Amino acid sequence: AQKVTQTQTSISVVEKTTVTMDCVYETRDSSYFLFWYKQTASGEIVFLIRQDSYKKENATVGHYSLNFQKPKSSIGLIITATQIEDSAVYFCAMRSNMGYKLTFGTGTSLLVDP
Amino acid sequence: EAAVTQSPRNKVAVTGGKVTLSCNQTNNHNNMYWYRQDTGHGLRLIHYSYGAGSTEKGDIPDGYKASRPSQENFSLILELATPSQTSVYFCASGDWGGSSYEQYFGPGTRLTVL
Numbered sequence: 001a002q003k004v005t006q007t008q009t010s011i012s013v014v015e016k017t018t019v020t021m022d023c024v025y026e027t028r029d030s031s032y033f034l035f036w037y038k039q040t041a042s043g044e045i046v047f048l049i050r051q052d053s054y055k056k057e058n059a060t061v062g063h064y065s066l067n068f069q070k071p072k073s074s075i076g077l078i079i080t081a082t083q084i085e086d087s088a089v090y091f092c093a094m095r096s097n098m099g100y101k102l103t104f105g106t107g108t109s110l111l112v113d114p
Numbered sequence: 115e116a117a118v119t120q121s122p123r124n125k126v127a128v129t130g131g132k133v134t135l136s137c138n139q140t141n142n143h144n145n146m147y148w149y150r151q152d153t154g155h156g157l158r159l160i161h162y163s164y165g166a167g168s169t170e171k172g173d174i175p176d177g178y179k180a181s182r183p184s185q186e187n188f189s190l191i192l193e194l195a196t197p198s199q200t201s202v203y204f205c206a207s208g209d210w211g212g213s214s215y216e217q218y219f220g221p222g223t224r225l226t227v228l
Contacts, residue, residue: 006156033215045157045204047216091156095215100145100164101172102217106156 002027004092006105013082014113020067021077021108023092031097034075036064039089039107048090051075053097082112117141118220120205126226133192135223137205145208146188147217148172148180150201157204163188195227 003026013019025034034051049061051068058066067076079086092105117140127133139146144165149157149172159172161180169180177199179191192199202224208217 035216043202043222045206045219047218050215093157100162100170101159102147102157103159103173104149104157106154 002029002032002094002096002103004094004103004105006092006108008108010109010111012111012113015084016081018078018080019082019110021079021090021092021110023075023077023105025073025075025092025094027073027094027096029096029098033095033097034066034068035093035095035102036066036075036077037091037093037104039091041088045091049077079110082110084112084114086110087112118205118207118218120203120220120223122223123221124224126228127192127195128228129196131195133195133199133225133227135190135192135203135205135225137188137190137220138186139188139205139207139218139220140186141207141218142185143207143209143218144185146182147206147208148178148188148190149204149206150174151204151222152201160190160203195225197227199225200227201225 032053036048039045049064051059063080065078089107089109091107093102119138121136147162148160163182181189204222205220206217
């Protein structure tokens with residue numbers, strides 16, 4: 001069975017700084033996908049970024065990037081130049097290459113202060 | 115633009131009553147999912163479907179049934195609602211492969227069972 005763990009319950013940062021959110025995962029699969037989702041205060045859940053396990057280079061989308069450390073089963077989310085609107089709950093998730101299910105972590109709440 | 119809608123958005127039910135949550139997607143995705151979100155647990159998968167006529171048990175299926183009568187519609191059914199099923203329920207759709215790996219989420223349904 002797969003497991004995703006986010007140990008940081010909440011993080012507070014000042015606007016325009018860089019924040020890193022941690023996520024570790026457990027799987028027996030040799031090929032898998034890792035995702036980060038954002039849930040806004042309104043409850044909306046949106047996809048942010050994906051890392052394929054077979055790719056060595058870290059994924060980057062806009063001001064979101066990933067720190068993929070496969071030997072440590074770790075996939076950190078880095079947000080650079082944070083903005084007030086980045087305040088949200090961030091979920092890490094994974095899926096086996098052979099499966100249809102996503103397994104989510106418990107989320108990290110980010111507060112960006114002016 | 116991908117679109118997943120849910121109805122109702124809010125529901126108050128009585129213990130022992132039947133509750134049906136509906137989900138509609140216009141993405142033409144084969145896969146659809148029902149999750150519940152509770153504080154401290156993140157998103158947990160209840161049921162999912164590969165296509166019209168199919169339903170599969172997720173990680174926490176007890177007390178829930180699902181129905182996928184068409185490509186667009188996926189329902190979650192609580193035959194005998196209990197207070198422990200008070201939660202926020204999210205529907206999602208997605209396909210795997212090509213450029214589409216993520217799931218698209220609906221706005222959520224807040225269910226209170228008294």
